[in-house]
Amino acid sequence: MSEGMQSDVDEGQAQSAATDVASDPVLLGSGVSILLSLYLFYMRGNKLQGIFVGHWAPTFLAIGSYLRQEDVDNRLQQVM
Numbered sequence: 001m002s003e004g005m006q007s008d009v010d011e012g013q014a015q016s017a018a019t020d021v022a023s024d025p026v027l028l029g030s031g032v033s034i035l036l037s038l039y040l041f042y043m044r045g046n047k048l049q050g051i052f053v054g055h056w057a058p059t060f061l062a063i064g065s066y067l068r069q070e071d072v073d074n075r076l077q078q079v080m
């Protein structure tokens with residue numbers, strides 16, 4: 001990008017968004033679900049419970065995606 005062109009994205013906003021994603025409780029919950037699932041499946045030998053807990057991760061991510069989309073929609077409504 002040349003010096004004469006301005007970016008539409010503020011670097012501070014981009015860093016803030018990256019920090020929000022890293023500290024997002026939905027991602028933390030998904031990660032814990034995956035780790036717990038692996039523990040139950042391999043360490044405890046309880047395969048059914050491990051599979052059950054492993055299915056929580058995509059559910060958490062879907063809920064997080066929905067909530068994030070709702071937030072974007074609300075911000076757009078405020079601007080309009």
